[in-house]
Amino acid sequence: EAGVAQSPRYKIIEKRQSVAFWCNPISGHATLYWYQQILGQGPKLLIQFQNNGVVDDSQLPKDRFSAERLKGVDSTLKIQPAKLEDSAVYLCATTELTNTGELFFGEGSRLTVL
Amino acid sequence: AQSVTQPDIHITVSEGASLELRCNYSYGATPYLFWYVQSPGQGLQLLLKYFSGDTLVQGIKGFEAEFKRSQSSFNLRKPSVHWSDAAEYFCAVGVSGNNRKLIWGLGTSLAVNP
Numbered sequence: 610e611a612g613v614a615q616s617p618r619y620k621i622i623e624k625r626q627s628v629a630f631w632c633n634p635i636s637g638h639a640t641l642y643w644y645q646q647i648l649g650q651g652p653k654l655l656i657q658f659q660n661n662g663v664v665d666d667s668q669l670p671k672d673r674f675s676a677e678r679l680k681g682v683d684s685t686l687k688i689q690p691a692k693l694e695d696s697a698v699y700l701c702a703t704t705e706l707t708n709t710g711e712l713f714f715g716e717g718s719r720l721t722v723l
Numbered sequence: 724a725q726s727v728t729q730p731d732i733h734i735t736v737s738e739g740a741s742l743e744l745r746c747n748y749s750y751g752a753t754p755y756l757f758w759y760v761q762s763p764g765q766g767l768q769l770l771l772k773y774f775s776g777d778t779l780v781q782g783i784k785g786f787e788a789e790f791k792r793s794q795s796s797f798n799l800r801k802p803s804v805h806w807s808d809a810a811e812y813f814c815a816v817g818v819s820g821n822n823r824k825l826i827w828g829l830g831t832s833l834a835v836n837p
Contacts, residue, residue: 613766642824650829650830651813651827651828651829651830652767652813652827653827654824654825657824665824700766700767702767711757711769711772711817712767712769712825713769714759714766714767714768715766716764716765716766717765717766
């Protein structure tokens with residue numbers, strides 16, 4: 610079974626530029642999460658989708674971050690414009706609809722903002 | 724409010740020694756509990772989980788954890804550590820219901836001396 614796929618693995622941009630990350634979930638996983646993980650910290654939930662609807666985006670900085678999950682499968686996370694403090698690893702995780710919380714993670718996309 | 728505490732930020736053990744990583748949680752209902760491991764540059768991988776039943780759970784890579792309701796703890800153990808176990812370890816509590824998500828600890832960094 611293929612795992613959660615993320616791209617790009619690494620991205621370096623200058624502040625005020627934009628960046629987009631892509632996530633392809635495990636087939637059949639209805640729930641998808643984007644996490645931000647700053648170096649030395651635990652994952653911080655940015656947004657949670659169930660199919661193509663948003664369940665929780667309370668910690669998403671909506672003035673600069675956006676995410677979508679068209680057709681309830683792939684998802685993209687965009688940052689525009691980026692700030693220095695956005696330097697982090699962006700993790701995508703998915704789970705089955707009936708799951709009690711076990712998440713399957715991709716390898717992450719590491720963003721460096723200069 | 725739900726929270727997860729990992730008291731040890733960093734632990735160093737010698738190869739072959741036993742290991743215990745502490746995790747305490749605060750959650751009003753019966754918790755779903757998880758330990759994830761993150762190797763450098765990688766996403767998070769599930770080590771083990773507790774949903775119900777036997778309070779001693781076995782996981783991958785020789786790890787086990789014991790749920791103690793009276794102490795609100797879910798400590799991770801391994802009898803003999805290998806150099807490849809050096810990684811970041813995260814404890815998490817699963818919030819049940821439609822808004823399924825994990826509450827994360829800040830992680831414990833494990834170093835293994837040869």
